[in-house]
Amino acid sequence: MDELIEYAPFLAEGFVNNLKLSVVIAIFSLVLGTVLAAMRVSPTPVLRAAGSAYVNILRNTPLTLVLAFCYLGLSDTLGLVFSHEVPLTNSFWLAVLGMSAYTAAFVCEVLRSGINTVPMGQAEAARAIGLTFIQSLTLVIFPQAFRSVIAPLASVLIAMIKNTTVVAAAGYTIDVAARMRETFDTTGVSIPIFLGIVLAFLVVILPIGYFSGRLAQKLAVAR
Template sequence: MNWDVLLDFSPFSKNWDAVLQSFWATIKLSLMTGILSLALGTLLVSMRVSPTPVLRAFGTFYVNTFRNTPLTLILLFASFGVGDTLGLNKVLNTYWLAVFGMSAYTAAFVCEALRSGINTVPLGQAEAARAIGLTFTQSLRMIILPQAFRSSVAPLGSVLIAMMKNTTVALVAGYVEMAAQMKQMFEEDGATLPIFLGFAVGFMVLTLPSGLLVSWLSKRLAVAR
């Protein structure tokens, strides 16, 4: 066995700038996707618990559809269906197409994580809100959702960490992040252990601190019952 090839770190030295750019590209994609998926997921969960049947039906249809559709297909649709067919690739670059596809997918899981948090809120609080004259939107915004977010910190954190790892699929939309850069280095220099370990450590740098932060927040913001 040629150990020199297996322990060759030269691909990183000659592609260091590209590796750093791909690492930053993954961070940018994760941050924007996290923000948009939280916003869309909050809207979806509001629909799912809404007293209006049409909104509930739409929220349920959206969540069931996107949760059971592979992310690869959604990103391909965002790239070719939305980007090429509708001509939006002339306005939006591959970054935004990947963001929209991943946000639409992740929002379904954010919605379900928040819905589990809403289920922990005592029913009597919603009834008390109606008794003092608050509308559904007001009680949701001021009473239910704040407690739901605090109760669902752990599942939300798991969803967002999974979203970071799912950025590896963004290459199907043409966006060059860490997985795409690793694939390119494999094609140029061969599939070596140092390349794989280097990018694995890169993802651990992103996910491990996020997991520790989520664990701390979950304990810090736990709702006392």
Template sequence: MGVIVEQFPLYAQGFLQTLRICLFSAVGALVLGTILAGFRVSPVPPLRMVGSAWVTVFRNTPLAVVLFAVAFGLPELGVNGSYFYFGVIGLTFYTAAFVCEAVRSGINSVSAGQAEAARAIGLTFSQSLSLIVLPQALRTVVPPLGSVIIAMIKNSAIVGAFGVGGDLFANGVQLTSAQGYAAGAVLIGVLLGYLVLTIPGGILLGVLERKVSVAR
């Protein structure tokens, strides 16, 4: 445990970098996944095809492959950036597929009469989805979305191994390979860092779930 005390600044730096990766990816995945869920239930066939294709491709592709495809594919298209930038994009794209399916299940749980009533008063599909259906659907998807976000936090370790640098995983590797600390002690510190992210997140989601269940 001495390594955790001695190298606490390095662990703190890694924790903050991992937190940045998770925050940016979570926001991006929630926004993109909700848009894709709207595509999946859209009456426009091309939009449904885009949503279905996205979910099929990203849910059935390993995250490491997605990260390599983003890092080496985007520069070919003229999009350049740091590994942090590419890592966040890859994790966002991958997680958005799971967010999409969670939100879509919530949309399908809303009574069809709600959408019919919205159309009856002249609302368009996008208006009825954003104003009527989604606010009700999001109450039912807090538990699955919570599981997706917690899985995303754990997947951020793969982003770290991919070469972003400065995160918990990368700093743990640095301590064992470059500075010669025992791997077991170093990994305990890395584990504690991830637990600090996941356990409070799970508690917060549990509180939120209870609140929306009462409201429902």
């Protein structure tokens, strides 16, 4: 038990690193997913095809392979470096790159389902008054689409937070999963540590699910 108390700050720091990753990935994946959703519903065939290809490829590729590609392919082979001074900083951004690219595909599909709930007449009315495609999306369609997919977006966010436990595939080795394994090897204790980390994730994830459900009910678009 004394060893568990001793390693608690070590594990807590790893968990905080996962949360930092989650915040940055959430921002990037939401922006990229929104752009991809716009491409998927674009009147330009090339953009639709490009968006569709991206989503289908990334959604059907295991996350660990995406992260490994960022680490071994982009960084080691192609020389993509975000920081020469601190290696872990480079690994942090490689993990952000891989997970943002992966999560954005799911964000795109959630948003596209929200776009499909917007009545076609509203888009036609927007075009009739002279709005461009981008103006129609930003002023008419996306505001309603986002309100209708709050709960599904929260589900994607929750999955992304849990997926941060595999970022070691991108070389980021100070996350909570890596530190948990190190603590297992050092202390020989596993179940109490494992349960403690599970509880930490529940403390973060359960409120997200609860409040997103309440927010979805409050902001639901009346049809």
